[in-house]
Amino acid sequence: MNLIRSVICAILLLSNQQSWSQGINVGTVQVEKVLPSQQHLDWADAEIGVLIHFDLVNFVPDYEWRDWDSHPPASVFTPTRLDTDQWLQTAQELGAEYAILVAKHCSGFSLWPTEAHGYSVKNSPWREGKGDIVADFIASCKKYGIKPGLYYSTSANGYFSVDNPGLVVSKDSVKQKEYIAVVMQQLKELWGNYGELFEIWFDGGVLPVSEGGPDAAKLLKELQPNAVVFQGPAEANNLIRWVGNEEGRAPYPNWSRTNHGTAADGTIEIEDLKGSYDGQIWCPGEADFPLRKGWQGGWFWKAEGQELLSLAELMESYYTSVGRNSNMLLGVVVDTNGLVPDEDVERIRAFGKEIKRRFDTPIMATRGEGHTLEMKIGNHPTPVNHVIIEEDISRGENIRKYYVEASVNGRWEPLCEGISVGHKRIQQFEEVCTDKIRLQILESDELPQIKKLSVYHVE
Numbered sequence: 001m002n003l004i005r006s007v008i009c010a011i012l013l014l015s016n017q018q019s020w021s022q023g024i025n026v027g028t029v030q031v032e033k034v035l036p037s038q039q040h041l042d043w044a045d046a047e048i049g050v051l052i053h054f055d056l057v058n059f060v061p062d063y064e065w066r067d068w069d070s071h072p073p074a075s076v077f078t079p080t081r082l083d084t085d086q087w088l089q090t091a092q093e094l095g096a097e098y099a100i101l102v103a104k105h106c107s108g109f110s111l112w113p114t115e116a117h118g119y120s121v122k123n124s125p126w127r128e129g130k131g132d133i134v135a136d137f138i139a140s141c142k143k144y145g146i147k148p149g150l151y152y153s154t155s156a157n158g159y160f161s162v163d164n165p166g167l168v169v170s171k172d173s174v175k176q177k178e179y180i181a182v183v184m185q186q187l188k189e190l191w192g193n194y195g196e197l198f199e200i201w202f203d204g205g206v207l208p209v210s211e212g213g214p215d216a217a218k219l220l221k222e223l224q225p226n227a228v229v230f231q232g233p234a235e236a237n238n239l240i241r242w243v244g245n246e247e248g249r250a251p252y253p254n255w256s257r258t259n260h261g262t263a264a265d266g267t268i269e270i271e272d273l274k275g276s277y278d279g280q281i282w283c284p285g286e287a288d289f290p291l292r293k294g295w296q297g298g299w300f301w302k303a304e305g306q307e308l309l310s311l312a313e314l315m316e317s318y319y320t321s322v323g324r325n326s327n328m329l330l331g332v333v334v335d336t337n338g339l340v341p342d343e344d345v346e347r348i349r350a351f352g353k354e355i356k357r358r359f360d361t362p363i364m365a366t367r368g369e370g371h372t373l374e375m376k377i378g379n380h381p382t383p384v385n386h387v388i389i390e391e392d393i394s395r396g397e398n399i400r401k402y403y404v405e406a407s408v409n410g411r412w413e414p415l416c417e418g419i420s421v422g423h424k425r426i427q428q429f430e431e432v433c434t435d436k437i438r439l440q441i442l443e444s445d446e447l448p449q450i451k452k453l454s455v456y457h458v459e
Contacts, residue, residue, distance in 0.1 A: 033396050033445075034257055036282045039238040041394055043199070043228045044284065044423040046097035046147065047322050048355075051201070051288060052087055053299045054133070054334040055105045061295070061302055065106040065158030068169065074109065077124035082338025084133065084140040090340045092144045094330065094352040098198045100149035101137045103190055108159025116185040119159045138194045149199035149227075150190050154183050154206050154214055166207035166214075176212050183214045191223040199240075200224060202231045230286055239283045243326055244273035246297065248289035248317030250326035253277075253420035256284040256397050277400060277420070284422070287321035290331030291344055301333035301341065308343060314351045315358075323426030358458045359388070359426075364437075365454035373439040373450055381408075381433035386456040389439065391421045392449035400443035406434035431457070 036044070057063050059076045091099045104110045112134040113122035122129045134150070141148040155166040160179050162168050168175045191197065200220070207213025217235035220227065228238045241258065243250045257279030273285065290298035291314075294306035309317075314330075321328035332348070335341050340348075363382060366375045377384070387404050391397065403417035404427070415437075416427040437455050441448045 034280060034282050035396055036256065036284075036393055037238050039226055039228050040240075040256075040282055040284065043098075043238075043240065043327065044393065046198075047327055047424070048094060048096045049098040049100060049149070049199070049286075049327060049329045050091045050094065050096045050332045051100045051102070051151065051329050052137075052332050052334060053102045053105065053301075054111065054338075055102070055300060056107050056109045057296065057300050058302075058334070058336050063107070065108075065156070066163065068158070068161045071107060071109075071119075071158050074119055074121075074123040075125060077109070077121065077126055079126055079334075079336060079338030082126070082131075082133070082136075082334075084136040085143065086339055087137070087332070087334065088140040088144040088146055090332065090345050090348055091146055093345075093349045095355055096146060096330070098147035098149055099137075099141055100151050100199055100201050100329070101134065102151040102201075103134050104152050104157075104186065106153060106156040106158055108157040108162075110186065112189065114186055114189055116182045116189070117159070134190065134194060147198035148194075149197055149201060150194075151201035151203060152187065152190060153203045154187075154216065155202075155204035164204055166204075167212060173212075180212070180214050184219065187214070187216060187219055188223070191219065197224050197227045199228045199230060200232065202229070205231045206233045208233070239281070240286050240327075241275075241283050242273065243285040243287045243321075246289050248287045248328055248330075249320040250274075250285050250287050250324040252320075252324050253418075254285055254325045254422070255279065255420050256282055256325065256393065256422050258283045277397070285326045286329055287317070287326045288329040288331065289317055290333075291347065292331075292333060299331050299333070301335045303335075308347050311347070311350055311354060314347075315354060318351075318355060319426055319428070322424060325420060325422030325424060358386075359456060362388075362454035362456050365452055367450055367452050369447055369449050371441045371444065371448060373441075373453055375437045375439075375453060375455070377435050377437065377455065379435070381435050383431050383433050383457050384437070384455045385431040386426065386428050386458050387416065387437065388427075388452070388454045388456070389421050389425045389450065390423065390452040392451040393423055395449050396445065397422050398445040399441055399448055400445065402439060402441045405438050405440065406432050407436035407438070408432055408434055412438065428458075 056072050060072045110120035112132050114120045121131050138148050155164050206216045209215050217233040220236050228240055229236045230240050251274040255275035255277050258275040259279045292298035292306045295302045364377045399421045404415045405412045406415050415429045439453055
């Protein structure tokens with residue numbers, strides 16, 4: 001994952017299909033309102049995904065893809081029990097609504113029998129060269145009701161001696177054109193042969209055509225116009241962005257809109273990727289982080305030298321991703337057997353159960369519009385310590401400042417406050433006993449639309 005992170009959310013024309021604007025009247029002032037696409041709405045509703053890594057480095061742990069011309073042969077790829085059903089069943093137990101398979105990482109080894117070159121599963125002993133992990137993954141996604149996505153890095157490829165941001169290290173123009181031809185062929189295969197994809201992941205962005213990169217945006221619109229695109233070319237539809245770290249920690253406030261692009265090495269945290277409340281494009285953040293810590297950043301499996309995040313650490317990332325208007329993307333490893341390790345499965349299962357235990361059943365919930373929304377909890381004071389606010393983002397991201405208060409012994413007392421809400425905002429506070437909760441919206445672009453206001457007591 002240590003690639004140059006380019007959150008390619010440059011300013012787009014208002015005609016771009018990934019977000020659209022309509023004129024609205026606020027008082028006597030005409031303003032442009034930026035709204036999400038239907039694909040953005042579906043993606044936000046999904047909330048939780050997994051990112052599955054499996055590559056030659058699992059079998060040759062000392063392999064470094066930047067040691068040009070030293071890549072291991074395809075024959076080292078020998079999983080003995082590979083089972084994509086087990087991967088997706090694990091994702092289902094987390095509560096993931098979508099899953100992204102790393103079809104080709106930095107080594108250049110391809111997990112499908114590509115026609116672009118010979119460095120793929122078709123020249124490995126696995127299933128006598130007749131297997132296709134991408135096809136198996138897609139089939140398992142359908143079986144478990146999980147939306148499929150694919151990761152393909154155009155910016156790094158050890159097999160072709162290509163380094164960030166997608167250039168052959170020799171700077172040979174002929175070899176660069178040959179590499180781009182391979183990229184375009186492989187993208188056509190991945191996007192054209194496996195059905196509709198929910199999300200497409202470009203780790204490190206995509207080098208512009210004008211600088212020698214592939215015309216990925218044109219191909220996306222032709223083959224996968226409905227996919228949500230992480231760090232894709234600025235001309236693509238339905239863009240989403242990186243949150244600036246690999247810890248599942250979105251900044252706060254965290255707006256779904258933005259104005260500009262950023263670039264940085266993936267090992268360097270960026271503190272200011274919070275978007276902009278008046279941004280010109282809808283490009284929400286996705287918070288990715290691995291379940292493991294240690295070797296290879298935790299993204300790939302190794303028998304020793306790694307540890308799992310604790311349940312407390314995982315829940316903290318849930319609060320700072322889903323709870324801060326971002327989707328949570330958990331990195332899941334596959335071992336040399338071709339399976340998610342048992343200890344990882346158990347931790348993921350416990351994580352999914354804990355999310356459900358805390359938030360599946362609210363004490364009370366309501367919805368409405370306006371600057372004040374009051375909710376009666378019951379006839380007697382009830383202990384509460386969490387509130388979740390969900391804005392109807394189909395009408396835009398309108399809330400700018402709010403606070404929540406509780407009626408305690410007949411008096412309103414403050415519980416929490418905030419700035420951005422977006423799809424979902426989760427806040428925890430000291431336990432109080434109350435029979436009424438009130439949301440007060442102090443600042444907004446227009447009449448606030450609350451899709452859901454819910455309260456919880458989490459022990």
